[in-house]
Amino acid sequence: MEKFFETIVAPGAVDFMLYIGVILLKVIVVVVIALLHVAFATYFERKVMARMQLRIGPREVGPFGLLQPFADGIKLFFKEDIIPANADKPIFYLAPIIFFASALTSLSVLPFFSGFVVADINIGLLFLLAMSSLGAYGIMMAGWASDSKFAFLGGLRSASQIISYEIAIGLSLVGVIIMAGSLNLSDIVIAQHNYPTGMFAIPQFLGFAVFLVAALAETNRLPFDLPEAESELVAGYFTEYSGFRFAMFFLGEYTGMLIMSSIATLCFLGGWTIPAFITNFLPFLSYVPGIVWFLAKVYFLMFCYYWVRSTFPRYRYDQLMAIGWKVLIPLALANIVLTGLVKSLSKGLQ
């Protein structure tokens, strides 16, 4: 069979096509599963928040309302796509696609369990940060192109919020990199597994705390959802978006939450592994597949997003900037110096 194909195409091309085919298959599996998770993250959020507010939440569509995300998706797909008359059309069209694609592409470097990663690059963490900054372009373009005051102000606020907290996120991860000695996410997870506590969240508690707070702001979530503060800016940068374009901003935002939770899981909570002292104590736990641990940790962090959302009121914009610049960045810098000092000293003692 292979011989037959090689008479038609150049030699070696079959191998190349097979190689591409395997990558394609992997990518499609990751995209489909991730989007399903994103869809159910919205359902999960509505259920959790409803329970916290003594409501029941979605329950009409399918058993326990489980088909609700699909109903929402189908509804948004068929909705009319309204484009404001004075909008900057090409930018207006491009913005949701850039936002969504940059969020989704971040998934390509995440190791979901041992050995399963679409692109095993040695600068995985840097790539994730780069992609999360790219999302800011989509937001700024949406704010600019919409020809609406609310969208314009929302886009500005969002962009400056994202770049402010980007620094805190970037600096809070330096401690992890010092401890792991690598930017590759799989190496970071393995380094944690070899570390006595099994998780970097314990020695890096300062970095972990900074990361968690900054991740809320980076994904525009409550209590830092100033760009889309309903009471003053309607819906912020996507006020003028409707139908499936709105859905893409929505999907992008939830993918962003999923990715932030995944970064926290991989860099601080040990990814798909569990600490060795737990498996020594309860050996049967080591038979649980890694993906289960990974998803359990990610879902716990997602739950924290909803928990924070239903607990805290929104900050003012000046408070938001003060937290980012005056609290989180000094703390992250202190964490770097501390980690470096402890690492140097422990090396000196040996």
Place this chain on the structure above:
Amino acid sequence: MPTEYLPILIFLMIALAFGLGALLLGEAFRMKRPYAEKLMPYESGNLPVGEPRQRFSIRFYIIAMLFVVFDVEAVFLYPWAVVFDEIGLFAFIEMVIFIIILLVGYIYAWKKEAFVWD
């Protein structure tokens, strides 16, 4: 050739194709009944007043400039952190000096009230 980046390119193309495809496919199904009032920008039911793209606070520019400084700092810290184990104490002292220099600028920005919004 860095072949490990090929899957990322494919991933990006599939993500773009998904976005574009869903929007173009939807075009065939969704209804389209635009009229002038519907295409107006939203302003709580009132007629829009003034230019939507107005002048905005200088603070946003300052934040953008500070971002460039500190993000470059973070980028400098990354390779240093990766090889920290190999170069040890020397690297640590070097980086403390680097962070102190940045701290001077940071304190200057703080005293100049670059982080104050009013």
